Amino acid sequence: MNYICLKGEIFPSKFAQLSLGNRAFRFGEGVMEEMRTSGIRVPFFHEHFERLTRALNILGVSYISAFTEDSLLRSVELLIHRKKLYNTNKIKITFWREDDGELLSGKNGVQYLIEAEALEEKSFTLNERGLYADFLPGLYKSKSFLSPFKTTNELFTIQALAYAKREKLGACMICNPEGKIVEEATSNIFFANGKTIYTPAVEAGCVDGIMRKKVLEIADKEGYIIVETDPLPTSFIFEVEEVFLTDDVYGIRWVTGFKHKRFRRKRSVDFVTKLNQLFN
Numbered sequence: 311m312n313y314i315c316l317k318g319e320i321f322p323s324k325f326a327q328l329s330l331g332n333r334a335f336r337f338g339e340g341v342m343e344e345m346r347t348s349g350i351r352v353p354f355f356h357e358h359f360e361r362l363t364r365a366l367n368i369l370g371v372s373y374i375s376a377f378t379e380d381s382l383l384r385s386v387e388l389l390i391h392r393k394k395l396y397n398t399n400k401i402k403i404t405f406w407r408e409d410d411g412e413l414l415s416g417k418n419g420v421q422y423l424i425e426a427e428a429l430e431e432k433s434f435t436l437n438e439r440g441l442y443a444d445f446l447p448g449l450y451k452s453k454s455f456l457s458p459f460k461t462t463n464e465l466f467t468i469q470a471l472a473y474a475k476r477e478k479l480g481a482c483m484i485c486n487p488e489g490k491i492v493e494e495a496t497s498n499i500f501f502a503n504g505k506t507i508y509t510p511a512v513e514a515g516c517v518d519g520i521m522r523k524k525v526l527e528i529a530d531k532e533g534y535i536i537v538e539t540d541p542l543p544t545s546f547i548f549e550v551e552e553v554f555l556t557d558d559v560y561g562i563r564w565v566t567g568f569k570h571k572r573f574r575r576k577r578s579v580d581f582v583t584k585l586n587q588l589f590n
Contacts, residue, residue, distance in 0.1 A: 315389045315424035318377065328423075331409030338463035340406035341365040345520070346429070346559050346589075347399045350387045353589050355379075357520045358558075362405065365459040371407050371420045382422075389426050398429045400559050404462060429559075434589065436582045440566020440575060441480025443553070445544060446470045446495070450487045453515035460517060470495035481555060481565055486515060490541030497555035497563070498522040501546065502577050508550070511538040521556040521585075528584045547571065554578045561585055 312323040334340035343358045352358075359379045366373050377385070386401055401424065408419035449469055451457070474482040474495065482495040493499050493516040501508040507529045512518045529536055547553065552574045553565040562585065564578035 313389060313392045315385050317421055317423075318381070318385055320389055320392050329409050331411050332406065332421075333408075333410065333415065334404060334406035334462040336411070337413065338461065339369070340404055340462035341369070342402060342404045342460050342462060344403075344460070344558050345401045346561075347386070347390065347401055347426075348590060349396045349398075350390045352383060352386060352401070354520050354524070355383055355386075357523065359383075361459065361518060361520065362403075365456075366405065366420065368455060368459075369407065370418055371405070372418045373405075373420045376420050376422070385424055386426075389424055393426055395426055395428050398432050400427050400429055401425070406462065433586045434561035434582050436561075436575070436578055437563045440564050440573070441555075442478075443481035443483055443494075443565045443568045444474075444477060444479050445483045445485055445491075446473055449484075450489075451484050451492050451515055452487055453513075457515040458512050458518035467495055481563075485544065486541050488541070490543055491546070492516050492541050494555050497557040500525065500554050500556065501542070501550040502552040502554075503550050505533065506535040506537060507577075508537045508539055508542065508546075510541050514539070514541045519556055520558050521561060524585060524588060525556050525562070525581055528581055528588070532580075532584070552577050554581070 313320050314323045314326050316326050343362050345352060345358050390399060403422060403424045405420055405422045407415055408417045408421055410417050449466060470482045470484065483499065484492050484495060486492050491499065492510055492514060498509065498516055498519045510516045526536060547568050548571050555563045562578055562582050564575040565573055567573065
């Protein structure tokens with residue numbers, strides 16, 4: 311039987327109910343955190359919780375009476391136990407303002423849903439076949455105070471993934487309205503030349519990814535020159551040796567090509583090895 315955790319209580323998923331006043335459903339007013347576990351252990355949970363609380367504070371939602379970092383982690387662990395998922399798992403936690411049918415709510419409490427599913431790979435594993443990439447045309451990501459967070463409004467991401475599927479792409483890069491590179495549809499993006507690593511800064515409008523932070527920590531320890539930069543012109547991709555993507559569940563994926571340009575994967579291999587050492 312499948313289980314979920316709703317507002318701290320574990321239910322068989324078929325018995326759990328969300329009301330028609332659910333604001334994530336009605337208005338897209340919610341944020342989410344996705345993370346990877348090793349059995350019931352959740353590496354980097356503190357970083358996820360810190361990003362979550364920043365997002366909830368921006369939304370004006372009060373979470374203090376609903377959960378603490380320790381109690382939320384305990385709920386994740388209890389759900390993993392109930393589902394007997396003792397290897398590697400993907401956890402998704404969705405948070406929304408308490409139910410209210412009005413567009414501008416006077417309520418500021420929070421509700422949340424925790425879901426867990428098993429992953430096949432026990433460790434971070436680099437994709438054997440590299441991803442071919444291109445840019446999403448016609449949709450652009452503007453910088454805002456919500457840019458660093460994952461929200462429940464996924465229309466943009468869905469359109470990017472649909473475009474990638476139609477065009478038989480493995481990755482879909484996202485630009486800002488000035489036509490400069492911000493991120494990939496579901497990932498942060500990195501470029502490498504020699505011992506220099508380039509990545510758009512969070513202030514440039516990309517998601518403030520936890521795995522992004524871990525890769526930057528590894529790069530710093532390994533003696534790389536790190537350039538967190540303004541969004542890069544699309545032509546920059548022709549000047550680099552390597553392109554790779556990071557996300558909070560699957561770690562690192564390498565990009566093999568863009569149009570006629572082909573990329574290496576040496577640094578991606580090294581970073582995956584170091585990432586597994588941090589995670590395990």
